[in-house]
Amino acid sequence: MGRIRFRCRALAGAALVALALGGSPVSAETLKEALTKAYLSNPTLTGARAGQRAEDENVPLARAQALPSLGANAEYTEVLRKPDNSFNAPSRSVFAGARLAVPIYRGGGVKNAIRAADTRVMAGQAGLRGTESIVFTNVVAAYMDVIRDSAIVSLNRANVGVLEVNLQATKDRFEVGDLTRTDIAQSDARLAIARSDLQAAEALLIGSKERYIQLVGNAPGTLENPPALPNFPTSPDQAVETALENNPDLIAAQREREAARFDVRGANASRLPSVSGVSEGSYTNYLGTLGSSIPGAAIAQSTKTATLGVEATIPLYQGGAPSARMRQAQARESQSIERQIEVERSIISQTRAAYASWRASNEVIESSRLAVSANTLSLEGVRAENSVGTRTIIEILNAEQELLNAQVQLVTAQRDAYVAGFSLLAAMGQAEARDLGLEGGPLYDPMTNYKRVRNHIGDWDSDPTPEPVATRTVDTPAQNPSVVAFPK
Structure with a gap:
């Protein structure tokens, strides 16, 4: 599947939404702009990048x-009381020492720890892609919810107006x-129900707007009808095949x-010997307080030492700790195997469900169009027939x-069709920032920090x-x- 290209084609059937909302065309926020704002300032995304x-x-x-370690230490000693039988012990001294250790062999533990860390970085980068997909899917859902609920409020308001005239x-x-x-009672009752339905629709619209603010960071004004999504797979099996290759959660x-x-390999290293090269040097000065056992004989008041060698540690018995580490690592590997299968199952389920929902919603759209057309003609006919006495008010x-x-x-x-379609693309690994052609500067590249x-x-x-980095919404x-006028 190619990249999602945000063209200017409106969602199929959106003319009804524009008609329901009415008004003249005004400048509107597009879905791409909403996604860009979320990409730059949504705290879920910015927090995931920090993680x-x-x-x-x-x-x-x-x-x-695996790298050398170098340390130094210094010490000053003041003897407050000397032993009674020690006549030449110094009264004070200063000491300085340094130690350089160079790891030579660690049983493969360091090498495998580095490999594990590198691999987890790749897993995290794939997980970051998955977070993008989730956030973008939620933004699309919130965007479409505002459009839907605005249309429903407008339809209900128009219905209340018609019933008031009736x-x-x-x-x-x-x-x-x-x-x-x-x-009169029938008309009055129907108007009361319509007003309560309008209040419920208005509450849903407020909720959708607040959800939009939570995800995008600003209140929705006029929202442009969304662009057409790209070509979809022809079967759920094709969608699943693509998802198993590209879904970021499965890659992670x-x-x-x-x-x-x-x-597991690193845990085994705790059983093996370790070898290091060691170099040490020290300097001690007794500050002229070191005495001599020979009267009149001078004695050096400072000493220097330097050593160079190889240090080997051979574990013989560690209380069963190496075996416990090994079994623990193996159990976690087993857990990761099962987790991979769990994620694979979830992706297959999500992909098939999204595909079915997308297909069903498109069929509902076609049926609903026919229903709107037929009901429009039916209402005109019933009103005409009522004027000649063959239809009642309740009809x-x-x-x-x-x-x-x-x-x-x-x-x-x-x-539902648009959200299901975008969810399907997300499950297939094709609803990330790199696929959407977002504007607003270079895309965030996690490799930049990793290389740094x-x-x-x-x-x-x-x-x-x-x-x-994320924007706050407390002042919103x-x-x-x-309901604002939507562009036609």
Whole structure:
């Protein structure tokens, strides 16, 4: 499948939404712009990137075990009381020493720790891609929810207006004896229900707007109808095949399994000997307080030493700890194997479900279009027949309600089809920043930080003091159910 190209084609059937919302075309925020804002400032994404940078540091931490270590120490001693039988003991001294240790052999533990850390970095980078997909899918859902709920509010408001006119007309006809109190009661009841439905729809719209703010960082104004998604797979099997190759969560699980295998090899190293090259040097000065047992004989007041050698440690018995580490690492490798299968199952299920939902929603769209058209004609006919006395008021009310239901079903199906389609692309690994053509600067590349820190061996390096990257929404006003005009 190719990249998702955000073209200017509107979602199929969106003309009904534009008609429901009415108004003249105005400048609107596009789906690409909403996704870009989320990509740059959504705290889930920015936090995941920081977490990945922390994961990168495990590589130099593992490599540090293979590098030389150099230490120094200094000491000043003042003897407050000498032993009674020690006449030449010094009264004070200063000492300085240094030790250099160079690892030569660690049983393969360091090598496998580095490999495991590198592999987990790759797993984390794949997981970061998966986080992008999840955030983008949620943004698309929130974007489409605002469009859907705005349309439903507008449809319900229009319905309330129509029912108010119907009620007044019914009362006027009752005054001239053309209708009964039953007709007025029916119209009054239907209007009350319509008003309660409108209040429920307005509450849902407010909720959708607040969810949009949570994900994107700003309140939704006028939202442009979303662009068409690319060509989809022709069968669920084709979708699953693509998902098993590209889904970032599955790639992350595979990398975690590989890392666990390196952990097993590293655990085995604790049973093997370790060898290091060691060099030490020291300097001691007694500050002229070291006495001599021979009267009148001078004695050196300072000493220097230097050693160079090889140090080997051969474990003979460690209380069963190496075996416990080995079994623990093997159990975790087994866990990672099962986890990979779990993720694979989940991806297959998600992909097939998204494909089925996408297909079903498109079929509902076609059926709902026919229903809207048929109910529109039916309502016109019922009203015409009522004017000549062959239809009752309740039949007009029922026809109006059926038309409203069909319109709501259509805009709901349009939302469901688009979200299911995007979810399908996400499951197939094709709904990430690199696929969406986002604008607003270069995409975040986790390899940049990894390359920066992997071979760093300095002890005095640090990054700048952390500052927030995500935007806060505390200053965003509480939303209301107002509906703005959507571009046609």
